[in-house]
Amino acid sequence: MLIVKKFGGTSVANKTRIFNVARRCVAEYKKGNDVIVVLSAMGKSTDELIEMAKEINPKPAKRELDMLMVTGEQISVSLMAMALDSLGVPAISLNAFQVAMHTTSAYGNARLKNIDTERIKNELENRKIVIITGFQGVDAENDFTTLGRGGSDTTAVALAAALHADACEIYTDVDGVYTADPRIVKNARKLDEITYDEMLDLASLGAGVLHNRSVEMAKKYGVQLVVRSSLNENEGTIVKESAKMERMLISGVAVDKDCARIAVIGLLDQPGVAFKLFNHLAHHNINVDVILQSIGRDGTKDISFTVAKDSLDDALAVLESHRETSLKCDKIDVDRDIAKISIVGAGMISNPGVAAKMFEAMYDANINIKMISTSEIRITVIIDQADVDRAAVAVHDKFGLGSPNT
Amino acid sequence: MLIVKKFGGTSVANKTRIFNVARRCVAEYKKGNDVIVVLSAMGKSTDELIEMAKEINPKPAKRELDMLMVTGEQISVSLMAMALDSLGVPAISLNAFQVAMHTTSAYGNARLKNIDTERIKNELENRKIVIITGFQGVDAENDFTTLGRGGSDTTAVALAAALHADACEIYTDVDGVYTADPRIVKNARKLDEITYDEMLDLASLGAGVLHNRSVEMAKKYGVQLVVRSSLNENEGTIVKESAKMERMLISGVAVDKDCARIAVIGLLDQPGVAFKLFNHLAHHNINVDVILQSIGRDGTKDISFTVAKDSLDDALAVLESHRETSLKCDKIDVDRDIAKISIVGAGMISNPGVAAKMFEAMYDANINIKMISTSEIRITVIIDQADVDRAAVAVHDKFGLGSPNT
Numbered sequence: 001m002l003i004v005k006k007f008g009g010t011s012v013a014n015k016t017r018i019f020n021v022a023r024r025c026v027a028e029y030k031k032g033n034d035v036i037v038v039l040s041a042m043g044k045s046t047d048e049l050i051e052m053a054k055e056i057n058p059k060p061a062k063r064e065l066d067m068l069m070v071t072g073e074q075i076s077v078s079l080m081a082m083a084l085d086s087l088g089v090p091a092i093s094l095n096a097f098q099v100a101m102h103t104t105s106a107y108g109n110a111r112l113k114n115i116d117t118e119r120i121k122n123e124l125e126n127r128k129i130v131i132i133t134g135f136q137g138v139d140a141e142n143d144f145t146t147l148g149r150g151g152s153d154t155t156a157v158a159l160a161a162a163l164h165a166d167a168c169e170i171y172t173d174v175d176g177v178y179t180a181d182p183r184i185v186k187n188a189r190k191l192d193e194i195t196y197d198e199m200l201d202l203a204s205l206g207a208g209v210l211h212n213r214s215v216e217m218a219k220k221y222g223v224q225l226v227v228r229s230s231l232n233e234n235e236g237t238i239v240k241e242s243a244k245m246e247r248m249l250i251s252g253v254a255v256d257k258d259c260a261r262i263a264v265i266g267l268l269d270q271p272g273v274a275f276k277l278f279n280h281l282a283h284h285n286i287n288v289d290v291i292l293q294s295i296g297r298d299g300t301k302d303i304s305f306t307v308a309k310d311s312l313d314d315a316l317a318v319l320e321s322h323r324e325t326s327l328k329c330d331k332i333d334v335d336r337d338i339a340k341i342s343i344v345g346a347g348m349i350s351n352p353g354v355a356a357k358m359f360e361a362m363y364d365a366n367i368n369i370k371m372i373s374t375s376e377i378r379i380t381v382i383i384d385q386a387d388v389d390r391a392a393v394a395v396h397d398k399f400g401l402g403s404p405n406t
Numbered sequence: 407m408l409i410v411k412k413f414g415g416t417s418v419a420n421k422t423r424i425f426n427v428a429r430r431c432v433a434e435y436k437k438g439n440d441v442i443v444v445l446s447a448m449g450k451s452t453d454e455l456i457e458m459a460k461e462i463n464p465k466p467a468k469r470e471l472d473m474l475m476v477t478g479e480q481i482s483v484s485l486m487a488m489a490l491d492s493l494g495v496p497a498i499s500l501n502a503f504q505v506a507m508h509t510t511s512a513y514g515n516a517r518l519k520n521i522d523t524e525r526i527k528n529e530l531e532n533r534k535i536v537i538i539t540g541f542q543g544v545d546a547e548n549d550f551t552t553l554g555r556g557g558s559d560t561t562a563v564a565l566a567a568a569l570h571a572d573a574c575e576i577y578t579d580v581d582g583v584y585t586a587d588p589r590i591v592k593n594a595r596k597l598d599e600i601t602y603d604e605m606l607d608l609a610s611l612g613a614g615v616l617h618n619r620s621v622e623m624a625k626k627y628g629v630q631l632v633v634r635s636s637l638n639e640n641e642g643t644i645v646k647e648s649a650k651m652e653r654m655l656i657s658g659v660a661v662d663k664d665c666a667r668i669a670v671i672g673l674l675d676q677p678g679v680a681f682k683l684f685n686h687l688a689h690h691n692i693n694v695d696v697i698l699q700s701i702g703r704d705g706t707k708d709i710s711f712t713v714a715k716d717s718l719d720d721a722l723a724v725l726e727s728h729r730e731t732s733l734k735c736d737k738i739d740v741d742r743d744i745a746k747i748s749i750v751g752a753g754m755i756s757n758p759g760v761a762a763k764m765f766e767a768m769y770d771a772n773i774n775i776k777m778i779s780t781s782e783i784r785i786t787v788i789i790d791q792a793d794v795d796r797a798a799v800a801v802h803d804k805f806g807l808g809s810p811n812t
Contacts, residue, residue, distance in 0.1 A: 015461055015462060018462060049481070052481075052485065053484075053485065053488055055421055056421060056424060056485050056488045056489050056492065057488035057489065057491060057492040060488040060491070061487065061488065061491055063498070064484045064487040064488050064491070064498075064499060065484075065488075067480065067483070067484040067487075067499055067501075068480070068481060068484035068485065070480075071477035071480050071481055074473065074474070074476075074477050074480075075455070075458075075474060075477050077473070078459075078470045078471075078473040078474035079458065079459065079462050079474065081467065081470045081473075082459055082462045082463035082466040082467065082470050082471075083462050083463065085463060085466070085467055085470070086462065086463040092469075092470075093470060093473055095473075097503055097548070098548050098549070142503070142504050143504070
């Protein structure tokens, strides 16, 4: 069997944890399995590198920022190879260029194009544990790229797909996917199984367990994922095409505090306005989330949307640069103190009244709703960030998601 | 004009120093010149990475240690690109694989084979300052290698040779090449010019200003070097084929404390013994320095030699592993507390009595000589490390090398 195991930064933050991971990999290897290990940078080291960069240049070129950041994973993979070696198991570390992990040139937010598997296969045939840098790639110019926050999950899934791995295990610091964030909602319950689609909505809505692109890719290539803890041997949550029916209306409540709202006010009410606005942002690789268009005053229209907090400055700069020419709006407002709360569940489709029930929970808790967005299996509302933890508990209770014994 | 500038780790140790270097490069660029900058890792970061490795595995695989160490230069080059960008000058950082800088596979001590200059030329044509990682390369398998301590000098000279640069400037924390280490010998004098051969002997003997392989390469390809300070605008020392005659018997006194002596005692007195011994060491890429063979007791012979301190453990391991089979010696002794002191000078060839004068200086200072080794333009003696600073002053004075005004 070929097993891909991905460990995040906290799992390799220091010597003790590196050896914990190493021993886990050795146990798998000694069963006779082939093992690929995908690692993130140690602890907070990516943040530290970004801080170093910003000290030198508050607006570093993205190409150079990626060149800097990729050193983080290279450090963790080489140390892991040394740890495995000291446990008597042959191992080799490979970075994105050695693999080679080809991506687009969108620095900071690149997409994987294809992976050369020859070197990996050779090393596995020599019965080595192969340790690969997550999060990073190389473009057609051989320049380093990164896949965006949490991109190591995507690296793991892509490797599992390309090598037809028998399992892809994503190790994290929680036991699996919960009905809500257990730090906020005390009686949140761990799910044994969840579908790709539900996970996709949870991931992209900020459940924080899996990177959304990794789930998209897993769905596309049919890679069955297991999300489990690196700290214990518990079973974890299986993510697959169709999960066993738990007769639950919704499978989880997701909270995302890492967002900000931009409102572009007083746009001309004519065709092509929304296209132009979002096309400008897309050209700068800025991902836009919830979008809401409303009628403004005097024959104008307003468009509001949310972006990740770290894209906010870029998005504002892009909008300002087109303000006088193609956008022609009255003003651009920003709200940094918002949060998203969403409920997700395949059961929603056939059950009317789910949205009303969610809004009722918010009303009961006296929480004001700023924006609403829905899809077939998801309802999202934007509220004040100060209210969001309370809202999560209220919604979780309203749908009876908690463990019965707490 | 194309100028290659190399800056060591202390020159890029923090934000202020990075900007000092950046401003210096900008000034060169604004004269209309093409500029290539070669950088070492920041401050003590290479040592810190090695320490990290040893904490995980006291004997890390050299392939993995190189994989770890090369992150150090990648960090400094990307930060330098950001600094230049913030000063309004376009810049791009390249690591060894992007260049590509091809080497042998001797991890930790690799030799440069060839450099692809296409990418560099393209970036220079786009009027970018090109910043390149010193010290590192990639082998035929695309694995990272390092060139050994001080290897960034070699990177700079190799680039200057491959690109037919008009100048190759090696920036350091002293004003140039001195007649002795100014920290030890107070009245040491800066040389305006020195020949490759003299510099070669000074470099390999521990003057510490230039990496010896870089001088070898400069001589081979006729690259004129300038060694100068990164802290001021002083002229520095020019290293070239024939220096102007200063009518000096010797040009400098070099001290090397980074060495240890191994004595292999009681070897069989038969042909091939020395060959086998040094062949074993060469196979493990261990550089041996001063070698001395003497007659031992009862028809045996003894061979003593010096190695760099960080090769000592490797060398002993190699010798022990062949002790019972091909070496068959009585015992292996180690002396860690030695130092080398050498005098170097092209004038030596035609002046007999130089060696005697040096030994007289040692005798006057009551310093015991343990080993002696000579070449055409160099005399080296091995003494106790505790005596070496005193010895340097004594020899420097004996040959009247000091500045007249101190």
